[in-house]
Amino acid sequence: MNAEQSYLKLLETLSQRKKAGDAFELAGLAMGGAWIAKRLAADLNLAHFGVINVAFHRDDYAEKRMTALRTASAMATNLPFEVNGKNIILIDDVLLTGRTVRAALNELFDFGRPEKVELMVLADRENRELPITADFVGEQVSIPENQILVLEKDDGGKFSFQLEEHAA
Amino acid sequence: MSIDISPLSAAEGAPVNQFNSAGELTHLLTLEGLPKEQILNILDTAKQFVSVTDPAREVKKVPLLRGKSVFNLFFENSTRTRTTFEIAAKRLSADVINLDISTSSTAKGESLLDTIDNLVAMQADIFVVRHSVSRAPIEIAQHVPTHVHVVNAGDGSHQHPTQGLLDMYTMRHFKKDFDGLKVAIVGDIVHSRVAKSNICALKILGCTDIRVIGPESLLPSDLDMLGVKVFHSMEEGLKDVDVVMTLRIQKERMEAGQVPEGAAFFRQYGLTPTRLALAKPDAIVMHPGPMNRGVEIDSAVADCPQSVILNQVTFGIAVRMAVMTIVTSN
Numbered sequence: 116m117n118a119e120q121s122y123l124k125l126l127e128t129l130s131q132r133k134k135a136g137d138a139f140e141l142a143g144l145a146m147g148g149a150w151i152a153k154r155l156a157a158d159l160n161l162a163h164f165g166v167i168n169v170a171f172h173r174d175d176y177a178e179k180r181m182t183a184l185r186t187a188s189a190m191a192t193n194l195p196f197e198v199n200g201k202n203i204i205l206i207d208d209v210l211l212t213g214r215t216v217r218a219a220l221n222e223l224f225d226f227g228r229p230e231k232v233e234l235m236v237l238a239d240r241e242n243r244e245l246p247i248t249a250d251f252v253g254e255q256v257s258i259p260e261n262q263i264l265v266l267e268k269d270d271g272g273k274f275s276f277q278l279e280e281h282a283a
Numbered sequence: 284m285s286i287d288i289s290p291l292s293a294a295e296g297a298p299v300n301q302f303n304s305a306g307e308l309t310h311l312l313t314l315e316g317l318p319k320e321q322i323l324n325i326l327d328t329a330k331q332f333v334s335v336t337d338p339a340r341e342v343k344k345v346p347l348l349r350g351k352s353v354f355n356l357f358f359e360n361s362t363r364t365r366t367t368f369e370i371a372a373k374r375l376s377a378d379v380i381n382l383d384i385s386t387s388s389t390a391k392g393e394s395l396l397d398t399i400d401n402l403v404a405m406q407a408d409i410f411v412v413r414h415s416v417s418r419a420p421i422e423i424a425q426h427v428p429t430h431v432h433v434v435n436a437g438d439g440s441h442q443h444p445t446q447g448l449l450d451m452y453t454m455r456h457f458k459k460d461f462d463g464l465k466v467a468i469v470g471d472i473v474h475s476r477v478a479k480s481n482i483c484a485l486k487i488l489g490c491t492d493i494r495v496i497g498p499e500s501l502l503p504s505d506l507d508m509l510g511v512k513v514f515h516s517m518e519e520g521l522k523d524v525d526v527v528m529t530l531r532i533q534k535e536r537m538e539a540g541q542v543p544e545g546a547a548f549f550r551q552y553g554l555t556p557t558r559l560a561l562a563k564p565d566a567i568v569m570h571p572g573p574m575n576r577g578v579e580i581d582s583a584v585a586d587c588p589q590s591v592i593l594n595q596v597t598f599g600i601a602v603r604m605a606v607m608t609i610v611t612s613n
Contacts, residue, residue: 170331171345191334225342 118266118274121237121253122151126158128235128251129204133159139202139233142167144219145190147208147266151237154272155206165194167205169218198227204251208266210236213247238264238276299421303429307613310424310433311606313442314483322487326452328605329598335374347608348377351408355381357436359415363572363596364436364446368411371603377409395419396426403431409607410434417441432610434603440474445606446571447480449599450528451488453591456598457567458525461485465492467520467562470530470552470579471542473503477571478530482511496520497552500542501532517552521561528569529554529579545578555581559589567591 132139142165143152149166156164168190205219216234223229235251242260258264263279301310301317308321336343353372357365365381372379382402402410409432412420417439424433437443458464466485472478472495485493495502496514514520521527532542542548559568568580568590576582585592 171335171347191331192337192340194339221346225340227341 116238116254116256116264116276118237118253118276122154122274125151125235125237125251125253126155129155129159137202139204140165140194140196141204141206142194142219142223143206144169144208144215147237148206149190150266150268151208151274152206163195165196165203166190166192167194167219167222168192169215169222172218172221174214174218192222192226194223194226198223198229200228200230202231202233203229204233204235206235208236209238209240209264210234210247210249210252211240211242213243213245216247217245237266237274240264301424303613305613309429309610309613310420310435311444311610312421312424312433312435314444314447314480314487315442317484317487319487319489322448322451322484325448325602325605325609326455328609329448329452329601332374332601332604332608333598335601335604344374344376346376348372348375348408348611351375351377351611352406353377353379353409353411353607354402354407355379355411355436356384356402357382357413358384358419359413359437361413361437364413365411367596367599368434368436368445368603371600372409372411372607374600375604375607377607380407395423399423399426403427407431409611411436413437415439432607434606434610437476439476441476441479442483443476443480443571445599445603446477447484448606449595449602450477450481450569450571451484452598452602453569453595454526454567456594457591461488461490463492464490464526465494465524465563466490466526466528467494467496467514467524468528468530469496469517469520469554471501471532472497472530473501474533475530478528481528482508486510492524494520494524498542517554517558518561521558524562525566526569527554527559527562527566528571529574530571531573531575531579549578549581553577553579553581554584556583556587559584559587565589569595571595 141152141156143149145166145168152164207215233250236249237253238256239249239252240256258278261281263281265277265279267275267277299312301308301312303309335345355365355368369379410423411434412423413436414420418441420433420435420438427433435442435444468478468481482493494512494514496517498515502513532548543551566589568584570580570592574580574585576585584590
């Protein structure tokens with residue numbers, strides 16, 4: 116798993132689309148996806164990027180209780196562009212069950228009706244639980260179900276993936 | 284007409300249990316004994332909910348309490364508190380049922396707990412209770428099954444926890460930190476559940492300079508006041524404070540002649556621009572409402588830039604959303 120290499124691959128994809136005159140807005144899912152969106156916006160010289168916090172729409176709210184709201188409290192949803200009629204690229208670090216993306220779509224639609232929504236992820240794991248697929252994938256990874264893939268960002272802004280055991 | 288509230292066994296001074304076996308908040312009945320982290324958690328959660336009314340958000344509603352029923356049980360009138368609880372519940376997608384108690388079965392002699400049993404049978408999830416009798420919400424909380432949650436919306440002269448919390452939210456919003464903060468509460472302290480909840484929360488959050496200002500007859504002399512500085516003069520008490528909170532004279536809870544009336548009270552304890560000038564230049568003015576202009580507060584002060592009275596109302600919605608979400612999730 117090479118997060119940096121995956122990032123450059125995604126950057127190249129978007130760079131080509133930008134050159135081709137494609138108009139799109141980036142919206143990163145807090146926290147990891149927002150880091151990626153921020154870096155992509157800087158590398159692509161985009162005027163802005165959005166952040167989506169899925170806490171209000173999580174489906175595991177009853178089990179995770181308030182931790183769901185607390186952990187995301189540092190980053191509120193902020194979409195500094197018109198959502199109606201736009202092509203929006205959702206960005207996340209890891210795609211697993213698809214539940215976070217479902218919640219992100221609900222949150223996004225609370226702000227308006229986009230023309231089109233695409234999904235870009237750094238790493239695509241298996242074990243989908245909802246009919247959701249990524250349009251752009253940095254890397255396809257296969258790791259045991261009991262492990263979590265965590266995106267980290269060093270002081271220089273470089274990305275790396277860490278494997279952690281799932282807390283029981 | 285008298286409402287039968289017997290039996291009320293939640294005796295004065297008895298411990299209030301508002302936590303589950305894991306120590307999580309399942310009712311909000313009082314701020315007494317609430318750990319600092321839990322208060323901060325409520326304030327942080329409320330901050331999240333302020334963003335629900337972001338103008339860019341077309342749908343100003345979140346689905347966290349979808350399918351839950353919130354029953355507003357106001358045995359004592361309060362338009363502002365009931366309305367903000369109703370808005371808070373609706374922004375969380377809950378169904379809200381407002382009970383007009385004065386025309387309901389309590390007026391026909393049904394006991395409080397029989398009324399509650401009937402509402403539980405109607406699948407109530409949360410009771411928001413305002414009662415003129417202190418500790419009535421505690422009695423209800425002890426009675427309901429564990430999946431039902433009770434939020435105290437003001438009981439007698441005991442507590443008004445969500446008001447205390449929204450006041451803490453307001454102070455933190457404008458003053459950032461409770462460390463070194465000087466807070467003066469002015470007027471009718473003895474009858475004020477708002478003052479009690481505020482003093483309680485301020486102490487828990489580490490505020491070390493809490494002052495109460497008022498005539499002897501309106502200041503309590505009990506343990507609640509431990510560590511609180513008492514002043515009988517506005518000129519002395521307001522010096523260099525960061526926050527001035529004025530309170531309404533609660534005539535309905537006192538006997539005639541207990542305090543100077545209207546203009547006489549205003550002369551001694553009314554918050555005027557001259558008196559406010561004794562506080563820090565950036566001091567904020569708060570009032571839990573309803574306010575009586577020309578009695579406890581001068582109109583010029585109520586409408587001045589230092590007044591955050593309407594901000595309190597707005598923050599109150601987010602704080603009540605946080606409280607209802609937290610108790611329901613535990």
